Amino acid sequence: MVDGKVNFNNSYILIKALEDGVTIFGLTRGVDTKFHHSEKLDKGEIMVAQFTEHTSAVKIRGKAEVHSHHGCVKAGL
Amino acid sequence: MVDGKVNFNNSYILIKALEDGVTIFGLTRGVDTKFHHSEKLDKGEIMVAQFTEHTSAVKIRGKAEVHSHHGCVKAGL
Amino acid sequence: MVDGKVNFNNSYILIKALEDGVTIFGLTRGVDTKFHHSEKLDKGEIMVAQFTEHTSAVKIRGKAEVHSHHGCVKAGL
Amino acid sequence: MVDGKVNFNNSYILIKALEDGVTIFGLTRGVDTKFHHSEKLDKGEIMVAQFTEHTSAVKIRGKAEVHSHHGCVKAGL
Amino acid sequence: MVDGKVNFNNSYILIKALEDGVTIFGLTRGVDTKFHHSEKLDKGEIMVAQFTEHTSAVKIRGKAEVHSHHGCVKAGL
Amino acid sequence: MVDGKVNFNNSYILIKALEDGVTIFGLTRGVDTKFHHSEKLDKGEIMVAQFTEHTSAVKIRGKAEVHSHHGCVKAGL
Amino acid sequence: MVDGKVNFNNSYILIKALEDGVTIFGLTRGVDTKFHHSEKLDKGEIMVAQFTEHTSAVKIRGKAEVHSHHGCVKAGL
Amino acid sequence: MVDGKVNFNNSYILIKALEDGVTIFGLTRGVDTKFHHSEKLDKGEIMVAQFTEHTSAVKIRGKAEVHSHHGCVKAGL
Amino acid sequence: MVDGKVNFNNSYILIKALEDGVTIFGLTRGVDTKFHHSEKLDKGEIMVAQFTEHTSAVKIRGKAEVHSHHGCVKAGL
Amino acid sequence: MVDGKVNFNNSYILIKALEDGVTIFGLTRGVDTKFHHSEKLDKGEIMVAQFTEHTSAVKIRGKAEVHSHHGCVKAGL
Amino acid sequence: MVDGKVNFNNSYILIKALEDGVTIFGLTRGVDTKFHHSEKLDKGEIMVAQFTEHTSAVKIRGKAEVHSHHGCVKAGL
Amino acid sequence: MVDGKVNFNNSYILIKALEDGVTIFGLTRGVDTKFHHSEKLDKGEIMVAQFTEHTSAVKIRGKAEVHSHHGCVKAGL
Secondary structure, three states: OOOOOOOOOOOEEEEEEOOOOEEEEEEEOOOOOOEEEEEEEOOOOEEEEEOOOOEEEEEEEOOEEEEEOOEEEEEOO | OOOOOOOOOOOEEEEEEOOOOEEEEEEEOOOOOOEEEEEEEOOOOEEEEEOOOOEEEEEEEOOEEEEEOOEEEEEOO | OOOOOOOOOOOEEEEEEOOOOEEEEEEEOOOOOOEEEEEEEOOOOEEEEEOOOOEEEEEEEOOEEEEEOOEEEEEOO | OOOOOOOOOOOEEEEEEOOOOEEEEEEEOOOOOOEEEEEEEOOOOEEEEEOOOOEEEEEEEOOEEEEEOOEEEEEOO | OOOOOOOOOOOEEEEEEOOOOEEEEEEEOOOOOOEEEEEEEOOOOEEEEEOOOOEEEEEEEOOEEEEEOOEEEEEOO | OOOOOOOOOOOEEEEEEOOOOEEEEEEEOOOOOOEEEEEEEOOOOEEEEEOOOOEEEEEEEOOEEEEEOOEEEEEOO | OOOOOOOOOOOEEEEEEOOOOEEEEEEEOOOOOOEEEEEEEOOOOEEEEEOOOOEEEEEEEOOEEEEEOOEEEEEOO | OOOOOOOOOOOEEEEEEOOOOEEEEEEEOOOOOOEEEEEEEOOOOEEEEEOOOOEEEEEEEOOEEEEEOOEEEEEOO | OOOOOOOOOOOEEEEEEOOOOEEEEEEEOOOOOOEEEEEEEOOOOEEEEEOOOOEEEEEEEOOEEEEEOOEEEEEOO | OOOOOOOOOOOEEEEEEOOOOEEEEEEEOOOOOOEEEEEEEOOOOEEEEEOOOOEEEEEEEOOEEEEEOOEEEEEOO | OOOOOOOOOOOEEEEEEOOOOEEEEEEEOOOOOOEEEEEEEOOOOEEEEEOOOOEEEEEEEOOEEEEEOOEEEEEOO | OOOOOOOOOOOEEEEEEOOOOEEEEEEEOOOOOOEEEEEEEOOOOEEEEEOOOOEEEEEEEOOEEEEEOOEEEEEOO
8 A cells, every 4th residue: 555665663672681581572564463583581681673674563571671762661560 | 545655653652561461452554444453461561562554553451551752641540 | 636745644642531432533534524433442441543544633522531742631521 | 836745734733622512614725715524523522633635724613722733722712 | 937846834823813703815826916715703713724835825804813833923903 | 047846945924014004015036026916914914924936035114013933023113 | 067956045034124225135146146136125124035046145235134043133333 | 565765773882891701693684583693792892883784683691781872771780 | 976966055144244345255166166256345234145056165354243153253353 | 675775874983092902893784794894093093983884883992982972981991 | 886866064164264374275075185275364364165075174274263063173272 | 785875974073183293094985994095284283074985984193182073082192
C-alpha cells in the first residue's frame, strides 16, 4: 500500500541486565508479528539495539533497566 | 488516494505490565480496522513497540504503565 | 486536486476509558465523512491511535481521558 | 495554478462539547467554499479532527472548548 | 513565473465572534485579488480557517477575537 | 534566472485598522514593482494577509497596528 | 554556474517612516547591481518587503525604523 | 519490502573499558541477527562506534561505561 | 566539481553608516575574487544586503555598524 | 540491501593526547570490520576526525581526552 | 567518489581589522590546497566572507577580531 | 557502496596559534588516510578550516587553541 521512501524511526534503546538470563525478543515488522530473534543477557551486560526494517517491537523479560526516549523504566521489578 | 512518499510516525511506545496477562492488541491500518495481533505480557515484562505500516492503533488491557510522548498513563487502574 | 507527496500528520492520541463502554469512532478522510469504524473500551483500557490515510477525525463518547498535543482533556465529564 | 507537492498543515484540533447539540461544520477547500459535512456532539463528547485535502475550515456552533495551537478558546460563551 | 513545488504556509487562524454578524471575507490568491467568499458568524461561534491555494488573505469585520501566530488581536474594538 | 523549486516565505502579517480608510497596497513581485491591488479597512477591521507569488511587498497608510514576526509596529502614529 | 533549486532567503523586513520622503531603493540581484525600483514613504507609513529573485539588497534613506532579524535599527538618526 | 531512501540513525556511542577484556559484539542488521564482529578493549581504552548498514545492535560484556543519547550507563557493575 | 542543487546561505546583513562616504564592496563568488560592485552610504543610511550567487564577501570601509548573526560590530572605530 | 541516498552522521570527535604515543585506530565500515588505519599522537597534539564512508568506529589507546557529543571522556586513566 | 547534491556550509565569518595591513588568505577547496586569493584590510575595516565552492579555509594574519559560530577570537594578540 | 547524495558535515573549526610554527595537517578522506597538506601558522595567526570532500581529519601540532563544536581545547599544553 505504501512504496517509495520510508523514514524509519530506528532510534536505539539501551537495556542493562540486572540479573542473569534477561531475554530480549525481537518481533517482526510486517503482516505477521512473530518472534524472529531472542538474545540472552547476563547480569551487568548491556545491549544497545535499534529498530530495523525487520524489527518493530522488542519484548524484555527479566530484571533489567530499559533506557529509551521515555526515560529509564525497570523491567522485572 | 495517496501514493508516493509517506513519512510514518513510527514513534515507539513502551508498555510495562504491572500484573500477569496484560494484553496488547495491534489494530490494522487501512480501510478495515481489525485486530491483527495480540501479545501477552506477564508482570514486570516490558514491550517497546512502534507503529508500522500494518499497525495504526494499539489497545492495552490490564494493569500497565504506558509510556509515550504524552507522558506515563496507567492502564487498568 | 492534489497528487504527489503528502506528509500526513499521523501523530497519535492516547485515550483512557474511565468507565465501561467508552466508544471511539473513526471518521473517514475524503469527500464523504462517514463513520468507518468504532471501538469499545472498558474501564481502564487504553487505546493509542494514529490518524491514517483513512481516518481524519476521531469522536469519543463516554468518560475518558484524551491525551494529545493539546494536553489532557476529559470527555464525558 | 499549483501542481506537484503540497505539504498540508493537517494539524488536528480538539473540540469538547459543553452542551448537547454542538455542531461542527466542515467547509470545503477549493474554489467554492461550501459546507460539506456537519457533525453533532452531545455534552461531554470530544471530537479530534484534522484539516484534510477536502476541509480547510471548521465552524463551531454551541458551547464548546476548542483546543488548538492557539490555546483553548471557548465557543458559545 | 514559478512552477513546481510550493510549500504553502497554510497555518490556520481562529476567529471567535463577540457579536452577531461578524463577517469573514476570503480574498483570492493570484493576479486578481477579489473576494471569493464570505462567511457570517454569530456571537460565540468560532471559525478555524486555513490559508489555501485559493485564499491568501482574510478580512474580518465586526467584534471578534483573532487568534494567530501573532497572538490574540481584537477586531471591531 | 531561477527555475525549479522555490520555497516562498509566505508568512502572514496581521493589520488592524485604528481609523477609517486605512489603505493596504500590494506591490508586485517580479521585474516591475507596481501596485497591483489596494484594500481599504475601516476602524476595527482586521486583515490577515500572506505574501504570495504575486505580492512581495505591502505598504500600509493610515493609523494601524501591524503584527508580524518583528512584533507589533504602529503605522500612522 | 549554479542551476537547479535555490532556496531564497526571502524573509521580509519592515520599515516605518519617521518623516516624509523616506526612500527605499531596491537593488538588483545578479551580475549587475543597479537600482531597479525606489519607493517613497511618508511619515507614519509602513512598508513590509521581501527579498525576491530580483532584489537582493535594499537601501534606506531618511528617518526610519528598520525592523529585521537583527532587531530594530534607526536610519537617518 | 522497503526500497529507496533510508535515513540511518547512525549516531555513535562511546564505550570506555574499566577493566581488561571488555568485549563489544556487533550484531547484524537484517533477517538473521548474528554476531558478525567482536572487539576487545583493555582497561582505559575507548571505542567510539556507529550503527551501520551492517550493525543494528551492540552488546557489551565486562566493566565499562557506555555513553549514549540516554546518558552514561555502567556495564558489568 | 559540484553541480546540482546548492543551498546558498543568503542571509542578509544590515549596515548603518555612521558618517558620510561609507563604502560597501561586493566581492565576486567564484574562481576569481574581484570587486564587482561598490555602494556608497551617507550618514544615517542603511543597507540591508544578502549574499548572492555573485557575491560571497562584503568589505566595509568607514564608520558603520554591521549587524549580522554574529551581533553588532562597529567598523571604522 | 540499501541503495540510494544515505545521510552519514559524520560528526567529528576531537582527541587530545595527554602522553606520547596515543594511538587512534580507524575501523572499517562494511561487512568486515578491520583496522584500516592507525595514527599516533604525541603529548599535546590534537586530532579532529570525522566518521567517513570508510570509518565507522574509532578506538583510542593511551592517555587522552576524547571530546564528543557525549561530553569529554578521558582514555587511559 | 561523490557526485550529486552537496549542501555547503557556507556560513559567513566576520573579520574586523584592528591594525593596518591585516591579511586574509583564501585557500582552495579540492585536491590541492593553495592560496587563491588574499585580501588586505586596513584598521577598522570589516570583511564579511563566506566559505564557497572554491574556498574551504581562511587564514588571518595581523591584529583582528574574528567573529564566527565559535564566538569572537582575537588574532595577532 | 554508496552513491548519490551525501550531506557532508563540513562545519569549520577555528585554530589560533599561540606560538610560531604550529602545524595543521590535513588527512585524506577515502580508503587511504594520508597527509595531503600541511599548513604552518605563526603566533597569533588564525586558520578557519572546513572539512571537505578531501579532508576528513585534521591534526594540530604545537601550542594552539582549537575552537570547535566541542568548545575550546588547547593543543601543545
